[in-house]
Amino acid sequence: MTTVAELTRELVSISSHEDETAAGDFIEKWLREETAGEVVRDDVGNVIARRGTGETSLALVGHHDVVAPAASQTNDEGEYIVEERDGRLYGRGTADMKGSVAAAMLAFRDADPSCELVFASFVGEETGGTGATHAINEGFAPDFAIVGEGSTNYSKPGVTDVVVAHKGGRGSTITVEGEPSHASEPSAGVNAIYRATEAIDLIRDLPRPHVEVFGEELSGTAVVTQIHDGGNASNVIPGQCTLTVDERTVPGERVDLSQVENIDGVEWTVNYDGPPMRCDDEAFAETVLAAAVDAQDGEPELTTKPHVTDAGRLVGAGVTCVVCGASEPGEAHTDTESANLEVLERCYRIYRGTAERL
Known part of the structure; x- marks a missing residue:
């Protein structure tokens, strides 16, 4: 056999x-x-x-x-x-x-x-x-x-x-729009990287969900894992920036990442969601x-x-x-x-x- x-x-x-x-x-x-x-x-x-x-x-x-x-x-x-x-x-x-x-x-x-x-x-x-x-x-x-x-x-x-x-796995992209200007006059533009840091700080402070299954606890996570497209020259205020977020979800709960859209110029998109x-x-x-x-x-x-x-x-x-x-x-x-x-x-x-x- x-x-x-x-x-x-x-x-x-x-x-x-x-x-x-x-x-x-x-x-x-x-x-x-x-x-x-x-x-x-x-x-x-x-x-x-x-x-x-x-x-x-x-x-x-x-x-x-x-x-x-x-x-x-x-x-x-x-x-x-x-x-x-x-x-x-x-x-x-x-x-x-x-x-x-x-x-x-x-x-x-x-x-x-x-x-x-x-x-x-x-x-x-x-x-x-x-x-x-x-x-x-x-x-x-x-x-x-x-x-x-x-x-x-x-x-x-x-x-x-x-x-x-x-846990499940949800991957998101956060797209941040600013307004480019010459770096010698930063107030003439809107720095997309600065807006991105606002989004990062918000994500860091959002509550993480916890569930219990037959006495075993499972905790969710959400972390910014990549930052890219953040500016194209050393003397230009960046007009855009993109963040990648890796989230580990738990049954019935999600970190409320939609809150980043309360920041001007910020858009949140879910790329995949493994349950x-x-x-x-x-x-x-x-x-x-x-x-x-x-x-x-x-x-x-x-x-x-x-x-x-x-x-x-x-x-x-x-x-x-x-x-x-x-x-x-x-x-x-x-x-x-x-x-x-x-x-x-x-x-x-x-x-x-x-x-x-x-």
Whole structure:
């Protein structure tokens, strides 16, 4: 029987940072040959499979696209390098998140589910959640979902936790207009940089929202991360300036950045808004936690996560979600990305255990 390590190695070796087709082909073929599920490949390349019956449905959700690999993660032919050493599998996508996808594939095959069991691997998660958005628009709405993004070593080293809430990400541009003049006569113009500093001071002082989910606190942030287009010569009062703001949002709350528009010449534009996630069913979270306890020697906890995942999009569609997966803080998107092989097996047990006890 195929192990999680073997399946992860095969999946990670397939390039999927520019085109997810080959990875999707592999997942679809494997599911058709190895499971009793009804497998569908949708118009954008998502792979979705279903098996079992019951009054409720549980989805094991992942994505098979990855960010571009570093030069050290490919060979001279551009193929992904996958290496095993010291109990870990190294390569682009091992942590984020083909390892958890492989664990979910095997759990989908092996579980004796007490519900309808669904497997879903989406495309485009790294580029704005296009695959999940398409699936949702086409009616994908299981009752419950475990999204296999990272939750390992969050509460303490050596455990795989259950994430019940995570932050969203909203990116904004603040455009500031002034009136240029010669720098020798500053009063003849309006300094756009000075107006921008007013906006920065206001953003710094705006209240940050806080929410609590099953006793776990999540706090929002908003920071100015870039300032550009602020003047074009050393002897000219700048007539324009642009700020970039990175905001980490929490469920149901936002920093009120619209207040910057109370400053003359200032316009605020939202460029993207990745939704936060909050589990709305403590009993489901505890069910997954119980499976996590049974799957490992440590003491996993309900916890929170700072990163945006497809769980936020699913929650927006009415799906009750938690996040639980192999990736550890500091692994995803790195030049030395890796996943612990023991943890991959642990995730398989958590996913299978949840499906059999829900």
